[in-house]
Amino acid sequence: MSAPISIATPMPSLRRRLAAFVYEGVLLFGVAVVTALLFSPLMGQRNAMNDRWGLMAVVGGVFTLYFVYFWSKSGQTLAMQTWRLCVVDLQGQALSWQRALLRSLLGWLWFMPALLLASALGLHGSAIYASVALGLAVYVLLARLHPQRRFVHEILSNTQVVTQPPKAR
Secondary structure (H helix, E strand, C coil): CCCCCCCCCCCCCHHHHHHHHHHHHHHHHHHHHHHHHHHHHHHCCCCCCCCHHHHHHHHHHHHHHHHHHHHHHCCCCHHHHHCCEEEEECCCCCCCHHHHHHHHHHHHHHCHHHHHHHHHCCCCCHHHHHHHHHHHHHHHHHHHHCCCCCCHHHHHHCEEEEECCCCCC
């Protein structure tokens, strides 16, 4: 993505962005499975509970590399390409790898507060899922309160998601 995207480009709706988020989750599930299939034999993992923290760290690292690579290369992950969404800075420029890394790390704000709270409260089983669902709902509500419907991680990283203009034929 070499040319800046006009700030006049329409902002995508929150619903459209959340649909892309769900689709991204489906793709990331596949990435996690492939990562686990490589990790397990390389680390001699015979039981899923052995070295699960190592596996989670590697999967988290692979997710981070995935986002940083795509956002700094083209401004779009695979799911964002499908939904014609693009991540840019506030001036409409492509993200540097440093800003893409910051955005990716701040993206954990979707889940981490709820997971940390569930851990602090000693929640187990379905209570953890309920905690995460509530945390996601609060995160989306905060975006709905922002005038431009930007999420907390976007505000903190000075990035935004815009609709990708149609390609010239």
